[in-house]
Amino acid sequence: MATILAGFEGLVMPGDELWGYTGEAARLLKEAGAEVGDRIRITKPDGTVYEGILMPRYALAQKPIIVVKLDNGYNIGVRVERGTRIEVVEKRRAKVGAVVTVPLLEESPPAGPKPRVYILGTGGTIASKVEYETGAVKPAMSAEELLEAVPEIGFIADIDAGVLFSILSENMTPSHWERIVDEVAKLIQEGYDGIVVAHGTDTMSYTAAALSFAFHRGLPVPVALVGAQRSSDRPSSDAAFNLHAAVLTAAKAPFAEVVVVMHGETGDTYALAHRGTKVRKMHTSRRDAFQSINALPLAKIWPQEGRIELLVKEYRERGREKLVVENGFDDRVALIKYYPGMKPEIIEFLVEQGYRGIVLEGTGLGHVGEWLVDSIKKAVDAGVVVVMTSQCLFGRVNMNVYASGRKLLAAGVIPGSDMLPEVAFVKLSWVLKRARDPEEAKRLMLENLAGEINPRHTVNLYPKWPHEP
């Protein structure tokens, strides 16, 4: 049975384990009768003594390290070795621990300075709590509280944190993307070695695409978007694991790209770093909801082993590029999914309303009903940029195969190659802020700017679907 301790949201505490401790660490703590929140004293074989509040770890951390919060407010990880003794000095009383606003220390700090990582909060489930009046989940925890909940991240990097804003990601708009781009750019200029953006999962892939285009001309460090599918007050929360993996990515990854870092499997084994232009939320609730479409993820991230396993050969190297920011997204762009019988009036309405771009999510290789071609041609003639993508999601638009596609090409529709509809939407919104005319917009839409087009699909990019009972 799993239990949650107030003040330690975001942590899984299975009954079989001891608040995330396993093996020798768990055995020693059990022997001592120590509970999370107790004041304990650890005596190492060489006589060194650490005294402080016992902190939890998230599920199944494998290193034999016990984390205690010292009186000076620092968390410290003490390695358990043969002969280490633990005593309970004082049983816990009420809520334990205050917000940690200082970097965490390792027992033995590594040689040289640690990378500096900034965790930027924007809201979402990775930072949410139950609203007790209504029973619903609302964004609440600050980025600093996350730092307390996951002591492991302090061993990887010097952490700073701040909240830009706190909204559920379904409420994000292009103007929020602009604010995030500005803030991330500022932090990179301040010299951080990597940026983590805590973000709600609902529209995380849209924001990841927005950042990808804004920084496509020059990015010196990784920008890792991270969230949680289960809110951090629930025992099954993936918040801690994902944050750990995202910090590791921001601090140590060899690539300087905008990525989404989320669970790769349901278990706490590895996370995946997905390229920001090729990722999609594919499940409403699973931990491994985020998946790369038409591309491999950039890397597997094994947070508990501190390991980053690259899955691709081509990426933008850390430290190679100087920062170039091209911010700005046009909000007069619509994403329109085609369905049988869809009427031209919807296209006509968008043109009348002054929309400058339309991304169509057509069927198959990039088709819509032939009765729409006239209204689409009128839109193009009126200067609206129209891009075709496919509701299949997998594969590539090819409008030369069937008569329907050829008519649309003739009407001036731009084929979106293998771009996800959502990514083409973000890209067009970005492109329309900088192209001087529809011709330049077309050229930019056809060009692979930020890895949004994968020119080469291998057969192994398609998932293995469940065909067995």
Next chain:
Amino acid sequence: MATILAGFEGLVMPGDELWGYTGEAARLLKEAGAEVGDRIRITKPDGTVYEGILMPRYALAQKPIIVVKLDNGYNIGVRVERGTRIEVVEKRRAKVGAVVTVPLLEESPPAGPKPRVYILGTGGTIASKVEYETGAVKPAMSAEELLEAVPEIGFIADIDAGVLFSILSENMTPSHWERIVDEVAKLIQEGYDGIVVAHGTDTMSYTAAALSFAFHRGLPVPVALVGAQRSSDRPSSDAAFNLHAAVLTAAKAPFAEVVVVMHGETGDTYALAHRGTKVRKMHTSRRDAFQSINALPLAKIWPQEGRIELLVKEYRERGREKLVVENGFDDRVALIKYYPGMKPEIIEFLVEQGYRGIVLEGTGLGHVGEWLVDSIKKAVDAGVVVVMTSQCLFGRVNMNVYASGRKLLAAGVIPGSDMLPEVAFVKLSWVLKRARDPEEAKRLMLENLAGEINPRHTVNLYPKWPHEP
């Protein structure tokens, strides 16, 4: 190297094999120097002689059967056994074979009458040809021509065929669904044991859902929709394999449901029979593009072994129900995909235009930006039925978890459970033709009518995504 023989579109003829023949059959034909279209004589060890035109088989048919067209116009499959001799009587001249409009015979007909299957053509790639003037592919082949291209289906059933209309499926509308429902109903009343509907793949899953709802109260036989991802004039066409599998399903499946029968893998191993309300085209071009989402397929279909392997325990049994047809689809329904920054004006426009239903494809568990709630509430108050689905596709809408969802529920939005957005769109279009008021429409949308809601998701329903280079 693969070659195509004019007049035998739809057949794969790899150079290593002999027009789809393998093993002993291929060896004997090669020894005799026989080519497809030649007049050959087969002498069996017992002295029986078959003389006729050598017909091709599609790729890698495994039974040692050689198909010849006899002078009376029948195709016959002759089993090759030790001691069988083959001679070429006359080399082929021009185009071989006329349209076969009579049932095919087995060498030894099975005891009792064969099932009667009707192949209803509606257009699409399974029946398309290159338009030589433009190089594009256009629908062309009649259902009868398909019968000639795939002699195997004559061994399974007595085949009748006809063309209802011939359109690319991106041009299907709700009124086409109504015509297909009427025609299928008529054929079932005429006593066919199964119906195959040849259909373009672009909107096949929409039509499958439409038929599912129209027949949900009573269907005595299987209705199998089938198409091809590669047009039947291409060497890699999947038309023949899929048609073979669909005819086997229509003739022999123990279930009486509306299903989509398409390749299960890229190779010619098995096809899948997907429930018509749970299937989606997930790839623009792969043969195994069609996959069940949030449900297992009903069955694997192994056409070359004549085997149907059930994957689920619950299905509607063949012959159990009497036919009940509830036809009619309202075309004043829109499917609207949410994207960051989407403006309320689109919802307001639909209401003004007299739309009666809107299916929203929201984010995550079923959300949209909070600034849309007012316009959605106004739509509901004006009598428009609004249903929420998720652009994640996998998983289930749950609007009780976050404040955003609860506001939408309060505004009167109907949660779509695990219905695919496209299926909810078709269902709402069907529901609005029969519900007397929005309350009844809501009740019907929440009810599982045709397997469109799967109340129980098991973990193995999520695909295995590619995470390895």
